[in-house]
Structure formats: C-alpha cells, structure tokens
Amino acid sequence: MTVPYEELKKDFKILDQHVNDEPLVYLDNAATTQKPDAVLKAVEAYYNTSNANVHRGVHTLAERATTQFEGAREKVRRFINAPETAEVLFTRGTTTSLNWLAQSLGDLVVKPGDEIVISFMEHHSNIIPWQQLAKRKGAILKYIELTDEGMLDWNDLENKITDKTKIVSLTHVSNVLGVVNPIRKIADYVHGKGGLLVVDGAQAVPHMPVDVQELDADFYAFSGHKMMAPTGIGVLYGKRQWLDQMEPVEYGGEMIDFVELLDSTWKELPWKFEAGTPNIAGAIGLGAAIDYLENVGMSEIMDHEQNLVAYLMPKLEEIEGLTIFGPHKTEDRTGVIAFNIDGVHPHDVATAMDMEGVAVRAGHHCAQPLMNYLNQPATARASFYLYNTLADADKFVEALKATKEFFLHGLD
Ligand code: 7TS
Numbered sequence: 001m002t003v004p005y006e007e008l009k010k011d012f013k014i015l016d017q018h019v020n021d022e023p024l025v026y027l028d029n030a031a032t033t034q035k036p037d038a039v040l041k042a043v044e045a046y047y048n049t050s051n052a053n054v055h056r057g058v059h060t061l062a063e064r065a066t067t068q069f070e071g072a073r074e075k076v077r078r079f080i081n082a083p084e085t086a087e088v089l090f091t092r093g094t095t096t097s098l099n100w101l102a103q104s105l106g107d108l109v110v111k112p113g114d115e116i117v118i119s120f121m122e123h124h125s126n127i128i129p130w131q132q133l134a135k136r137k138g139a140i141l142k143y144i145e146l147t148d149e150g151m152l153d154w155n156d157l158e159n160k161i162t163d164k165t166k167i168v169s170l171t172h173v174s175n176v177l178g179v180v181n182p183i184r185k186i187a188d189y190v191h192g193k194g195g196l197l198v199v200d201g202a203q204a205v206p207h208m209p210v211d212v213q214e215l216d217a218d219f220y221a222f223s224g225h226k227m228m229a230p231t232g233i234g235v236l237y238g239k240r241q242w243l244d245q246m247e248p249v250e251y252g253g254e255m256i257d258f259v260e261l262l263d264s265t266w267k268e269l270p271w272k273f274e275a276g277t278p279n280i281a282g283a284i285g286l287g288a289a290i291d292y293l294e295n296v297g298m299s300e301i302m303d304h305e306q307n308l309v310a311y312l313m314p315k316l317e318e319i320e321g322l323t324i325f326g327p328h329k330t331e332d333r334t335g336v337i338a339f340n341i342d343g344v345h346p347h348d349v350a351t352a353m354d355m356e357g358v359a360v361r362a363g364h365h366c367a368q369p370l371m372n373y374l375n376q377p378a379t380a381r382a383s384f385y386l387y388n389t390l391a392d393a394d395k396f397v398e399a400l401k402a403t404k405e406f407f408l409h410g411l412d
Contacts, residue, residue: 005389025392027360043281081214082237093224099129109167110166125200150325176367191216199220220238230282254275254278313330319397325339
C-alpha cells in the first residue's frame, strides 16, 4: 500500500472525535462523505477573496469568481475525461441530473408505446423520474432482473432491451449491493438496439477511475457530496449531439441570449441549462475535492476499498446468522456492504453500533423495489471510503459481534 491512509485521515477534522465515548468510525460514506481541510479552505478562500456573481460582472471579483467557477468545470471535464466543458453541466446533484434528463431527454425522444428500461437495483432517483416520464408519455417502464448474487442478469437484459427501447438508465455501482455494472458492454448493447444509455454514477465516480468516453455512456450523473465536496453541487455529463437538441428544464437569468416579449433564445452549452445563480462555492469545493482525489489517485482509492472488503469478507462470513447482500467476490464490488443479523431489526443494529462509535446506516436506502426483490424490509449498511483503515474494519467487526451478542443473549 503506497498511500499512508492513517496519515490522510488527519485531513478530516470531523473524524477526530468521540461518539458515545468511543472513537468515531464513520462508515456511512454511501450517504455522504466527509470533507478534507483542503476543500473547506478552498470554499472559505473563495468567500474571503473572490465572492461575486458569475458571468455577469466585469469588475475584478466577478472575473475572479467566473474564472474559478469555470476552472472547476474544466477540472470535472478532465476528471471524467469528457471531450469538452460544454458537455459538463453543473446541477444540484445526481437527483437533479436524472430529473433533468427524464424531462428534457424524455420530451425529445420518448413517444407513446416506447420503452424505458431500468433495473431492480436502482436508487429512487433513478426510478421515479422515469416512472413519471412513462406515465406522462404513455410509455412502458421495464426492470432488468438480478442474479442470486445481486448482479444484473445479462439474459434478462437482452430480453428487456429491444428495438422499442429509447432510454436505458442504470446505476454504475449499486448503493446497496456494492456491485459494479459492466457499463461499456451495456452501452455497446444499447447502442446496437438504437437506444440511449444514461448512467447513475453517484456511487462510482467517488471510488474508481471513470472515463465517460471509454464507457461510451450518452449521459452520466453524479453528486459532489459523495466525493468530499460540499452538498448542493453535482454534475450531468451529456454528449453534445443530444444536449444541443434538448430543451432547458429551467428558465431564467444566466441561461438566455435574447429575451423578447413572447419568445427568447438560449445561450450556448453548457449555460443553456444553468438558469439562475449557480452554486459557485460548491463548484469550487468540487474542484478542490477533485484535486485531493487525484493527488491520492483513483486507482489507489479503488484498490484500497477492495483491500478493505477482501480483509473484511472472510471475517464477516464467519459470523453465524449474518447475511451479506450482493457478490462476495471482491473484484465485482466496491466498499458498500449491506447486511442483516438474523432476528435483529437493522435499525436496532445501527443504533447499537452507534453506541460503539460506529456509524452505519439502516433502512431501505432509497431502494424500495430492491428491498422487495431481496425480500427484506430493510438492511443495515456499512460503506467505506479512502480515509477508512484496517483498524476501522476491525472495529466494525468487533461492534457487529457485540451487537449480535447483545440482542441475542442480552447482557448476561
Ligand atoms: N443514485 C445513487 C446510486 C445513490 O446512491 C444516491 C444517493 C443517489 C442517486 C442520489 O444522490 P443525491 O446526491 O442526489 O441525493 N444515495 C444515498 C444512499 O445510499 N444513502 O443516502 C443517500
């Protein structure tokens, strides 16, 4: 291991605290991640030295703010290897990105009787916008089934994606199963049928190298806050060929070229889609988070998380009555581990683990169709990130064992 992860943890002040008299072990990174000093400092420096509105003033601060904001867009472009910054739209997050697509792309390409295909492992933000689009247009929404291990069932994918399919929208990495989907292979298949592929990258971009050209996704959405940036900033990448034809979803300042009484024209990409004052500080924070991630290295981060999972899996498999959802093979997954202890409600598991200072999430993880599919009302979930260490993994196992003992045998 080349990166000194123990050292790197010191960049995150929030992690240096006790919760319920125990050192905090933060394992809820799929929900949101902590922010390093460098990101907080970048946001503070922006407000202290350059705060102004972007794209409208000619005064010095306005120019500085615009340069930094557009500089952040260029960092995002480079980070995901998009061909041009015109194809990188700033949004509030993955949810907004996917809603924009269901509205705007939906209006452009979906007609009554057309088909939209998603899967049983999607987050609600990659279900409901398509569900509503299907209702609005009289289109048909289909779900790809999963294998017993929780991976996309390729045979069923081939059954569901037909010549009638206009849009396929799939997650790159599941926020419950941790499974990584073969996006390039899927893109080739979807394109062969004449459809478009939308990818929900909320759980992928923070954890592995992502190259949108290599993946050949038509659209790719992700959130800043899951990759150490502030909340309220996210990205929608789209191929120019489609964005050019799509209508904006929101109208107002910043996105117009000329406004007349009864009609208006739009600015060029990417600004056509970005109505109103954007989250300037958030974008600058995202740029700083990208610098931090690149400094560590995305391949290193992926290896680190896979090492943690490889270290953990055999220890977890030894615990009787513990069910782990999703594939057990490390190479098929990231550091998201959903689990249940027989006879103990996942909310009780999360509460008891919090007493040990270990923060895990319990619930349906905004994936109710997946919970029904797995026949579970809810699960507990630990999700790891680059600042988690082997010691955190040990503490997690220890807290899990103590929780199981407590609920099954009480204090005696
Ligand atoms: N897609 C996936 C795969 C996600 O995991 C999430 C958030 C979203 C979309 C929505 O992202 P947002 O930033 O727009 O909210 N997932 C979770 C989670 O697993 N626990 O809390 C939020």
